[in-house]
Amino acid sequence: MTQTGLYTLDFSEIGSADHARVGGKCSSLGEMTQAGVAVPPGFAVTTDAYAAMLDSHGLRAEIERHLEGVNPDDLNEVDRAAQAIRIRIRSHHLPEEVETAIREAYAAMGDDIPVAVRSSATAEDLPDASFAGQQDTYLWVRGADDVVSHVRDCWASLYTTRAVAYREKNNIPHIDVLMSVGVQKMVNAKCAGVAMTLDPGTGDRTRIVIDSSWGLGEMVVSGVVTPDNFVVEKVLEEILDRTISDKHAEMVGDAELGEAIERPVDEARRKVTSLTDAEVMAVARLAKRLEKQNKCPQDVEWAIDADLPEGENLLALQSRPETIWSQKKPAAKQATYMTGMMGIVNTLTNPVGSK
Secondary structure, eight states, X not given: OOHHHHHEEEGGGOOGGGHHHHHHHHHHHHHHHHTTOOOOOEEEEOHHHHHHHHHHTXXXXXXXXXXXXXXXXXXXXXXXXXXXXXXXXXXXXXXHHHHHHHHHHHHHHOSSOOEEEEEEETTTTBTTBOOTTSSOEEEEEOSHHHHHHHHHHHHHGGGOXXXXXXXXXXXXXXXXXXEEEEEEEOOOEEEEEEEESSOTTTOOTTEEEEEEEEBOTHXXXXXXXXXXXXXXETTTTEEEEEEOOOOOEEEEEETTTTEXXXXXXXXXXXXXXXXXXHHHHHHHHHHHHHHHHHTSOEEEEEEEETTSOTTSOEEEEEEEEOOTTTTSOHHHHHHHHHHHHHHHHHHHHSOTTOO
């Protein structure tokens, strides 16, 4: 196996069998790519690269030493240990063969194109142990030096205070969690958001619920902006409900600064729909396709690329098992169900217009 095949894998080369080497996020991107779903091109830096980093600098022993006897309920203690580990990871150069493989894979994408560098931990996105959002993402990264540096930053983010405390409380051995990193071409997003193939409030699998806002989807995922919301009937493919919000800010790439920036949305776009009806249905069909492909309800991140022609501009950025409804406790699900049933009974026994 070449260094490129050992330490990096193009998305087009990744299948479900590679999950242990590329993590949940990159495995999903690879499977979508192989299934013909429109995905921005990129590659995964494999867990072999992260393991080589740990082994070449004796970092495994250091990590275990810093975390030995840490009380997960004492966040100050956890924070001190986590910070010390992050500093140690960032203080070392990558092994030469790992750095060379990353530089070669990035060069193959084009001439210093802007990319997103995203963590993809091996325990991430599992229905019973969701790590989503606990590691770092870097947007609009340009140039091989910065890509290499941000790969190392992603590795270090395995040891944020939140991630360390989570693993401690869930008895997940820290050393067993390896980190892959996805390097993916940036999308010039006109708008972006998330789509769930069930109603996350009720568990209704006949619904697809879509959130959308201007610019990159990070504003939706982080909750900075209240997004537009659309509810689509999954089988009949009809828009059942829509709520158009005041979308005051957006995140976009700035070519001159070479980074993603947050800026105010101009008054003309703030309170108008971020998706046409045709775009809503295209997002819904994409989410429906990914649910069928993955055989369970999905949480899909998507974007519409302003640089691509209409009809070819909807891109899938990530698809993972839905966790909001599926992780609710049975009692909470039953209460939601009973509330819904009472509403139906009330409507039947007290129809509109009755005296």
